[in-house]
Amino acid sequence: MKGLFAVLLMFLVASPCLSIRIISDANPNFNVVDYGARGDGQSDDSAAFVKVWEDVCRATEGTPTLPIPQGKRFLLQPVEFKGACNSTSIIVELQGDLVVPNSMEAWKWADNDKGKRWIRFSRINGLFVNGGGQIDGQGAAWWNYSNSQRPVVC
Numbered sequence: 116m117k118g119l120f121a122v123l124l125m126f127l128v129a130s131p132c133l134s135i136r137i138i139s140d141a142n143p144n145f146n147v148v149d150y151g152a153r154g155d156g157q158s159d160d161s162a163a164f165v166k167v168w169e170d171v172c173r174a175t176e177g178t179p180t181l182p183i184p185q186g187k188r189f190l191l192q193p194v195e196f197k198g199a200c201n202s203t204s205i206i207v208e209l210q211g212d213l214v215v216p217n218s219m220e221a222w223k224w225a226d227n228d229k230g231k232r233w234i235r236f237s238r239i240n241g242l243f244v245n246g247g248g249q250i251d252g253q254g255a256a257w258w259n260y261s262n263s264q265r266p267v268v269c
């Protein structure tokens with residue numbers, strides 16, 4: 116009886132971990148660094164983000180996960196993360212920082228840029244953004260511009 120109880124207890128203790136491990140193994144990870152992002156705060160990493168997003172969006176298995184690594188600063192020009200994607204949910208693990216260009220001169224206008232949309236998510240179901248990274252709007256560089264001229268996230 117004691118033995119059975121121990122086995123039962125082991126099962127109860129072990130199973131949640133087991134299922135978590137299985138779930139995370141099934142989630143494909145798309146690391147933006149593998150797509151050429153530098154994360155040095157200076158290089159334009161927009162193209163790498165566009166490329167990684169294509170794969171995240173195309174993924175059909177598990178919950179596609181886009182880790183943005185800690186300790187890095189990714190400079191982004193206006194980018195659009197567009198759906199509709201194949202997966203019903205997507206996880207963005209924002210551990211590092213996303214940084215806006217620090218002047219109007221360094222800002223590249225997108226063709227369809229109505230207002231200053233910096234990071235745009237459109238037509239995406241079940242988007243989860245978590246992690247301790249920052250979205251750094253480099254406020255000081257833009258204070259002299261009016262609201263309608265400043266970059267926005269939407």
Ligand SMILES: *[C@@H]1O[C@H](CO)[C@@H](O)[C@H](O)[C@H]1NC(C)=O
Nearest residue numbers: 169172173174175199200201
């Ligand atoms: C969804 O998956 C199909 C089949 O793999 C693929 O052809 C299609 O491009 C994917 N959709 C997106 C938005 O990537």
Ligand SMILES: *[C@@H]1O[C@H](CO)[C@@H](O)[C@H](O)[C@H]1NC(C)=O
Nearest residue numbers: 218254255256257258259260
């Ligand atoms: C904003 O404008 C003030 C006054 O014209 C100027 O002194 C300051 O350098 C400007 N700041 C930036 C970040 O351009």
